[in-house]
Amino acid sequence: MAGSNNPKTITPPRWLLAELTYKCPLQCPYCSNPLDYTKHSNELSTEDWKRVLSQARKMGAVQLGFSGGEPLTRQDLPELCAHARQLGYYSNLITSGYGLTEEKIIQLKAAGLDHIQVSIQASTQELNDHLAGTESYQTKKEVAHLVKKHGYPMVLCVVIHRENIHQMPEILAMAEELGADYLELANTQYYGWAHENRDLLLPTKEQFEEAEAIAQAYKKKVEGKMKIYYVIPDFYEDRPKACMNGWGTTFLTIAPDGVALPCHSARDLPGLDCPNVTDFSIEQIWNESKAFNFFRGNDWMKEPCHSCDEKEKDMGGCRCQAYMLTGDMYSTDPVCSKSPDRHVVKEALDSARKSALSDDEQPLIFRNSKNSKKYS
């Protein structure tokens, strides 16, 4: 069994991502939630979340993300924020902004929330509302203003893909105008719903390069005023990302139903038996569970990773991506140019390009319960 009986230095979790719910008023076709999310509709109770927060904090977790779905749909959010502050977390609310009133913003601030990240889908109302599947553009812009008004640091997050990549100059200008302290330009990572819609979302190489050049130039222009985080599109790289900073080293995700995940899509990996916080403590999960030990260290690696002199740098890439694209979770992330499976990435790029150039593109599959039930 990969690694599970090997003594290894286990570093404590630093980052806890609390996915409070899969409920969401938006229907973004690039959502990273599982396709069959309606199957996992059980939600942890307030007391469960408080216990999880306390236990993870005790181990050393300090950054806390409240995410989802839309975390605002949880009525106990202010209570959880207060608990997090009392424990000494730096808490981040990762929201669509939909349903976030000024009253709530004030209430969350008083409870101790540190930061609000608002997502916007595009720089125009028409495209934003189309991608979100909900009329939300005006609300989002108002929310961005209110977040600043009440003294929070504001991160504006825009997920980038073929439908909006041409708006890069307008997206940058919009972020500056809204007074964002940080702009996260997150090139879509092809998991969950994005994987299903990949042919329609993956930009061409020319589009990527042009957009990146524009973003990098803007970075200089707004230096000292707005920080731009550019999340690279790994399909166009020749080395994989150091996924989660290494399996079970830093990041702990808790799904709405309490399943603890070492990586976003780890629930889908065969034989991992990801543990649930209703059965085990965070310490047991982090230190002793099969799932969190599965890909710790590098004993599990196959060639070309095992003998690669860069293996400490990227840890072989993402296990979920390797599984999704090659069917083998032990294989090298096919993004790597040394991977014998690199052709699957090339095929994905070619297929998306063909789709981009064709006249009769398929419609996007939106993330909603009706569509999710088809995958359950």
Next chain:
Amino acid sequence: MTINPELTISFSPMHRLQWEEAQQKDVILYPEGMVELNQSSAEILKHCDGSRTLDQIVTALEEKFSTSGLKNDISSFLEDALKNGWIEQP
């Protein structure tokens, strides 16, 4: 961006400076990020309380540690801190 010696320096309200028991270190926390500080950096930042100018911070630290000649190190660290947005001036 440079430090104005006439003005006081305060720690940015957009960041949080905090002792982390698990790491036995002071850290700066900000949206989705963390910087670990060594002891001297943390000491300098704790003196950026909005009541002191650069020179006054230097004097306070030299007194506290019964030493002299800290000005260059402190001002170059604070220049970086200003660029990173950790501190601000009115």
